[in-house]
Amino acid sequence: MKKLNLRQIVLDTETTGINFYPPYYKGHRIIEIGGVEIINRHITGNNFHVYINPKKNISLEALNIHGITNKFLYDKPTFNQIIDNFLDYIKNSELIIHNAQFDIDFLNYELSLLQKNIPNIENMCSIIDTLKISRKLFPGKRNSLNSLCSRFNIDKSNRNIHGALLDAKLLANVFLSMTSIQDSFILEFQKKKNINEINNIQKHLVKKKLLIIHPTEEEHKLHQLKLDYIKKKCGFHLWN
Template sequence: MRQVVLDTETTGLEVQRGHRVVEIGCVELVQRRRTGRDFHTWLNPERAIDEGARAVTGISDESRRDKPKFAQVAAEFLAFIDGAELIAHNAGFDIAFLDAEVARAGMEQIRLAQRNPVIDTLELAREKFPGQRNSLDALCKRLDVDNSHRQQHGALLDANLLVEVYLALTAGQGALGFGDEAGDTPVARRASFHVGARPMLLRASEAELALHEARLAVIDKVAKGQCVWRRE
């Protein structure tokens, strides 16, 4: 499965009042693993940035004037997310702004949520931690994701943090992560045998045991001590 974790920074909070996107950050995952590919761009929003947005992001009007307009990067952005499941925190906000930008650029009529499945990590967090603060910073603290370098909001920075938050929130729902999905792992190679051959006792290596324990620790934290694999 191919997924794109994304975040945007904007000139303000209300797309209905003509606020625009000033930064887009996307990180690609395949089979719940980073591929090393990302999409990042600063944008000229063609309007002033609200004081509140400047305080949160540190982005000034002057620093955006020489940046490309969304229409200039729209095709590249749409190509990057094509066919991927989109993951965003408070996804409705980001998707609404991106839909407005795509429509303004005259690229397509269909909305992003109709062309791409969308996962909202805020909704996932509210289901898992009802009644608690579920901002990105709060989730980083709760799930032991290091965000000490996040002094201000930034689209690519926040997308990278959201990758770790999403993987922690959904630990145990995908592959356990001990090797690639093609089965070309030390465990898979040692476990191969011929029909009729004498059964072999396979023991996990120290490295495999460490990976197993690390994964159980993440699952146990999210499950609040109810990880079934730790029950005797």
């Protein structure tokens, strides 16, 4: 049987600005996309990385986060010029994104501006949000990318500022570590659940008084006659 390849793309974007509430993309554009390919839980090195000229000024707030300037992006391609390569890269894959709604909203907005009737990203790829996974695994704790890197001892020393490819590489390692932990949690839960079920059954049996039904004298005689008949026919007693 041919082994199926599970292809996953860890994705991150940087933008001209940030809104804290949906729609995140309102008034802003994507300026960088980074992707890291994982096949069967192995990082392949087949990455996707592109800077994009947004034809729009970058806000000071965003500049302080990623350090990307309009001057740097002046000679970079537009989104329209990179879209075919990007879609070829992510097709037939599962997208892994931290706080996925943010990036998906931006990407879908960019697609809508092209007016090419391209489907929304979630209609082309399945999506895993690592922020949702981390909140389930570590409720009440900080679950930013920095916090998760620290929690899983992943080197983030080069992350002085945000970068789409750098963050995608870090998230790829976080995802693999986190899902291994998730699987072990599930297995441990199932193991404990099975042990608890067995213990509960044993306790129930101990507490429950077994009902013993004794044969009547007539039943005992008939049973003995049957045994004697078997011994006579077979030459041996059935339980001797």
